[in-house]
Amino acid sequence: MNVVVCLKQVPGITEVKIDPETNTLIREGIKNIVNPFDTYALEEGVRIKERYGGKVTTVTMGPPQAEEVLREAISLGADEAILFSDSAFAGADTLATAYTLATAINKIQEYDLIICGRQTVDGDTGQVGPELAEMLGIPFVAYVSKVEEIESDHMRIQRMVEDGHEAIETLLPAVITVVKEINVPRLPSLRGLAKAKSAAIPTWTAIELGVDENTVGLPGSATKVIKVFFPQRVHRGEILQGELGSQVESLLDNLREIKVI
């Protein structure tokens, strides 16, 4: 089983503070971390490798410092890591990100399973996993909470749905996104930390991937972020008091006043 785990470096949200003047994130002194949901993806990948053999390759698209999360992944049991980094990738939305990942994973060739976290804590869309599967033309299952059994060309898994679990059998290779209920991620090991320190992590740029610059980064994005803002605090609702009849009266008055009726 060759597993590819997609990771993203995100700002450590537990430490995020908002500047009350400007309503923006205070980024100074904030440590970057592995997107918390991705740690479950990595752990599951490593467990699958331990159960069935093979290797775990972790990948991330990001700025040069995103290499940190790949080193961390190696300390947690990943065998190999590749960074996709190029100024051309900057400003990518989920579509351009998924396209870059799909092109790179096609280049990796040997993969039986691709695991992503259910969503990131900064972008929060949960779109990259399914888009990736679509672009690779392979099956996709979201919110996986258990990998039951893997056979040569298919696997049995469970996914969380609103009121329970669904048992699903899917062909391999496939893309899955996992929820935090799937496992308890391990802590790093001393040998892993030593390995992480010295591991060679190749960087693949747009040239290595052979992608057209108009298909990645900002130019390759279908959506543009125009503005990031905090929603205004809306007024709390008014609770009408008194007799039922007078409540109905004042409700009608209120509705007329704001010209709803």
Next chain:
Amino acid sequence: MEYFLTEQQKTIKALAKRIAEERILPVRAELDEKEEFPWAIMKDLADADMFRVFIPEKYDGLDGGCLELCLVVEELSRACSGVAISYAATALGCSSLLEYGSEEQKQKYLPDIASGKRLAAFALTESTAGSDAGAIKTTANREGEGYVLNGTKQFITNGGEAEIYTIIALTNPERGTRGASAFLVEKDTPGFSFGKKEKKMGIRTSSTRELVFRNCLIPEENLIGKEGMGFIIMLKIFDRSRPGIGAQAVGLAQGALEAAVDYARQRIQFGHPIYSLQAVQHMLADMAIQVEAARALVYAVARTIDSGAKNFSEEAAMAKVFASDTAMKVTTDAVQIFGGVGYMCDYPMEKMMRDAKITQIYEGTNQVLRNAIASELRKRKGIRE
């Protein structure tokens, strides 16, 4: 304080601390209350390579020494002393093997210990032989190709949980302490069973149990070193392990000090935090002085040992005595600073105080170790070169 730790030592310490905070702290009260062996944490420690720390690289270890072991024990003990000793007992249990074992014995056992697959224990004490270790009665009689063990060991840390035991037994009872030998005995050897599991004042998550040998036949290749070397081996490995008990005590005292400072800053009486009272400040200052002095001594002795020094018996005893007396004093004072709350089981202070007491008792009581220090002192006329 700058202790000039190497990068590797800092990494070991930081990871041990993370394990302590993420995996031990949340469960320590429950483990103490239920007197349950911390298997899940042993698994975490194994996965994190903590059992490799004190094993040579040749046997899948990370080539650390006494100081590396002390750093781990200290950090674990800061959260729970009972977990710390359950870990350290494996180091003690395999130290005779490390120092005196044959190449075959090391190949056979050390890799499994390094990976954390098998825990170890060391058994000397018997009902008639505590401080007076020479009074042991367990025998190992030569029979054919092996030895037959008979006798009962008591108060053995990791008893029942460990799979590899170092046992001190008499191969020649007439020769007294010179007739003792050290053996490796594996769990599940016919004739080897476990007796009473002790209920204890402190370190309650650790297992303390009787080992019972009834015509237990072990192969002759399980003899460590030579016949008659049992006591020398025991004395030498205790010299190496005592800084580890010192580290257990330092970690415990550090944990208590931190909690006490934190509480003193928050607890308001007479309109101010009790930290503003000089009586409290001086107590805390004294606690801090003692903890730092104990840590410095423990690290210095551990480094002496790791440097390959030949004789460090006296220093090792000093580190153990000073640090354990410190832990007892500091945890007692920490309870005092917490006042009535410190006495309640809802807070960890009373557990820390209960846990501290054992450090003054095992691996040589502090009285017995003071005897040993005084006797060395007499030899060197008190002079320090």
